[in-house]
Amino acid sequence: MAYQVLARKWRPRTFAQLVGQEHVIKALANAFANGRLHHAWLLTGTRGVGKTTIARIMAKSLNCETGVTAEPCGVCAACTQIDAGRFVDLLEIDAASNTGIDNIREVLDNAQYAPTAGRFKVYIIDEVHMLSKSAFNAMLKTLEEPPGHVKFILATTDPQKVPITVLSRCLQFSLRQMTPQQVSGHLNHVLEAEQIPFEPSALALLGHAANGSMRDALSLLDQAIAYGGGDVREEGVRAMLGAVDQSYLFDVLRALVANDGVAMMAAADSIAARGLSYESALHELAHLLHQISMAQVVPAALADDLPQRADILAIAEAISAEETQLYYQIAIHGRRDLALAPDEYAGFSMTLMRMLAFAPVGGAQLAAMPASGGSAASRPAPAAIAAPAPVPIAVETPVAAPTPTAAPVPAPVAAPVAAPAPAPAPAPAIEPEDPNDLPPWESLSTEPPAHVTIARSTPSEPVANNHVEVTVNVTGAEIPAVTVQIEPAAAMAPRLEDFSGDWRALLDSMKIGAALMLAHQAELTSWNNGVFVLRVNNANKSIATRDFQDKLREALSRHFGQDIEVSAQLIEEEIHHTPAAIMQRERAVRQAQAEDAIQNDPFVQSLVQDFGAIVVPGTIQPV
C-alpha cells in the first residue's frame, strides 16, 4: 500500500474525532437523536475545515445499521463500505467536473428509485458552487421535495455563488476556521500516534501558518517531516516556512523612518540572504504595523509581554498615525500584487520603495496620492467631514460646558459632531483649523449639512466660541474617556457680523447653485440687518426673476445660518463692480500680459526674425 498523506490518513471517521465545529456537530447530533432530519444540508467554509468529512460522517449516521444515530458504529457493512468509498447508495458527485444540466439530470433521474442497500440514498454534491445556473435550476424541484429516501448534502467553499433559491431550500451550516491552538493540538495527537519525534513550539508555528485550515496544517506537517528527515524541529519548521524574524522588519522600519533608502534595501537584502519568504515578510510587516497603530491609538491594548514592545513603542512615537495607516495599506496591497511583479524580490522591494516614496507625506499631500496606493488611508477624512453623523452621546449629555462663553449651547448639540472614534482614523488631519489652508476636498463640503440650518436659525444669540470641546466621561465603563469635538462654527458657518462686504469672496466661499449667474451679475450696495441690497443691470433682468432671487436668498441664509432678505434693483446704467465684470477685467489683464510675454520673448523674436514665423493671433492663452 502506497503512502497516504496525513491529511487523508487522518480524515476523521466519526463526529468525536472531529476537531472544532462543535456548533455544527451539536445541531446535527440532536437532529439525528430526535429523528428531525432535514432533507438537504449545505456545508460551507474555507478549505480544509471538514466539509467533505462531515458530509461523509453524516452519510454513515444516516445509513448505519444500528439505526439513525449521531454515533455511527463504524463496523457494520454500511459504515465500512462508506469508509472504503464503495457504498452503492452514497453518491459523491464532483460538481466541478459535472457542471452541466445534463449531468445533474442524469443524477436526479435516479433519485426516485428506492435505495439498494441502505436506509437513505445520500447525494453528496461537493464543490457545488461550480454548477451552472441551469444545473442549479434543474435541481430545485427535487431539492425542495425529494422522495423520503433521498438526502442531499451540498458542500462548497463559496456559498456566494450558490443561487438564493438553492440556499433557501437547504439547512446551512457554516464551518468555522480552526484556531491555531486547535490545529497544533491535533497535530500533536497525530504525531504521537505516528510516533514521530517533535517539538511543541514547532507545532505552534505550523498552527499559525495553516491559517485556520486543518488540511493545510497536515500538508505542512507532511512537508515538515520530509524537510526535517522524519523529525519535526522548530528550527526546521521555521526555515521551511520562511518565517521572518521580526528584528529584520524593525531594521526596515527604522530605515524608513530615517528616510534612508540604502539602509532599507540593505535590510531587505538581509531578508533575502536568509532565504526567507517575501510573502510572509510582507505579512509580518503588516502585522507589525497593525501593532504600531494599536500602540498609537490604544496604547493600553498592547500586551505587556510582547517581545518587541519597546521597539514598537519607539516606532509608534516616530511616525504619525496616518503614516502608519498608509504603510499598512501599502503592505497589504504589496502582498496582493506580489504575484504580478516580475519576481518576488521585485515585488517586495517595490513595496518598500513605495513606502519610502510616500514617507514624508503631510495631511494636504494625502490628496495627491495615487488611487489605490494610499487613497484608502485618506478616504476616511472627507467622509468624516461630509457626513458627520450626530453622535448620540453629544445629544443626551447635559452639556457641562468647559468654557463660560459657550454656556448657551443648544445649537452645537445637533450640529455636526466630528467625533474621533477610538478606531485609528486619521482624525488629526481633518481638523480644519485654518480655512485658507484647507485640503482640496474641503472646498466641496464647506456648506454645512442641512440639519445645521435648523439649529442655527433658532438661537437668537450666535455661539461666540466656535470650537467647543466636550469631554464626556462614561462612568463605570472601561471605555476610555471619549473626547467629542464639536466644531460647527469652525470655518464652516461664518457670521454675518464678520462679513466685510467683499461680495465676490463671499460668492467664492459659498455654494449657490442656480442663482450663481444672478449673483455674479449683481453689485452689492448694502447689507444691513440681514437685508442684502443688490443692483442688477436691466439687460440681465431675465436672471433677476423672483425665482432666482429666492434661490440666492436661501443660499445666503444657509451660508450665514440666519434669515437673510435679498432685494434686487434693476437699473439702466452700466455696473462696473459686479464679480463678473471684475473677473472679465482680470482676464483681459492676464491675456495682455501673456501676449506681451510671448512677443517679448527673445526666442520667439528670433524665430520671427530668422524663420519668418508668425504668432497666430488669438492662440495665446494665459496660464
Added chain:
Amino acid sequence: MLNYDLYPWQHNDWAQLMRDPARLPHALLLTGEPGIGKRRFAERLAAWYLCEDPAKTDAPCGVCEGCRWLAQGNHPDYRVLAPGDEPEEDAEDSKAKKKSAIIGVDDVRDLADFVNLSAHRQGARVTVVYPAEAMNVASANAFLKTLEEPPAGAQFILVAHAARRLLPTIRSRCRVLPLATPDLASASAWLAQHGVVQPELHLAHTGGAPLAALDDASAEWLPLRNSVLEQISMPGSLNPLALAAEIEKSKVEPARVIDWLQKWTHDLVGLGLTGRIRYYPDRKEMLAKLANRAPRMLKYVERLQQAQRLAQHPLNVRLVFEALLFDYLAALRGKLTG
C-alpha cells in the same frame, strides 16, 4: 528524448525529496521562479516513479522498459497537462490559431479516465501539470476532487511559477516543495559552461534564474527588447505609436514585453530612491538620466501590474502597448492620472 540529469543547483532539493521515498505524497507542488529548472525536476521525478528497475534507489535507471518508453515519449502511464495541447496544430487552414495559454476544463476531465483506470504497467500513473497556474477557475475546480483522493498509484506533480495565483483549495491539497534559485556564482559558472559570454549580465536580466538567462542570451526576441529599452530610455524621442506597432509585429507575447517594462520601471524607481539597479545594469547611464523622476513612476508600476493581470487576455496587442507607452510618458511628466 527527455533528459533527466539534474542541474547542479538541484542536488540538495532532490536529495531532500529522496530522503524518505516511502513518504512521497500523491500530490507534490513544485514552486520557484521561472527558469530555474522546475520542469526537468518534475520530469525526473516522474521518471523515477515510472522506472521499473527493482533496485532503483534515488535515480531512474534509464535502461528498463519503463524508462525507455518514457524516453521515447510514449509511456502509457505518463500524462502532461500543459496549455495548448490540443491536437489542432495543423493550423494552416484558418487564421493561424494562437496557442492557448490555459489548461482547459476538458483536459482536466479527461484526466479522470486516466487516473481512475488501472495502470498499463506496474501501477504508478504520473501526471505532470505544467504550469499549474495555467488552469483557469473551471479546470482548477474540476481538478480538486481528483487531486484530493486519487486511487492508489496515481501521482500528481504540479509545477507552479507563482503558487500564490493557484486556488487555495488546490494548494491545500498538495505538499509544497519550493525549489531554490541558485546563487550567482554557481549559476554563472553553469552559464559559462554553456557558452554564454556575459553570464552575470544575463542573470541580472532574469533576476538570477539560469535557464531563463540561457534563453536570454540567445532568444530571438533580443533585438526587440533592445529596441524597446533603447526607445523608452529616451522619452523625448519616443514614438508610442511606432513602438507599439513594432511590438505587435514581432509577435512576442505581451506578458514578456510587460515584464521588460516592469523591470525597467523597477530599476528606475530603485535607482532613484535607493541607488540600486537589479535588472539592467548595462543601461545604468540611461536609467540615471531618468532616475530623478522615480517617485512619479510608482503610479506607473501599478498600471503595469494591471496590464500584467490582463496579459493573458486576448486583447489587441497594439492598443495595449500604445496605452502603456503613452501612460509611461505621462508618468514621467507626472501627469498620469489614476
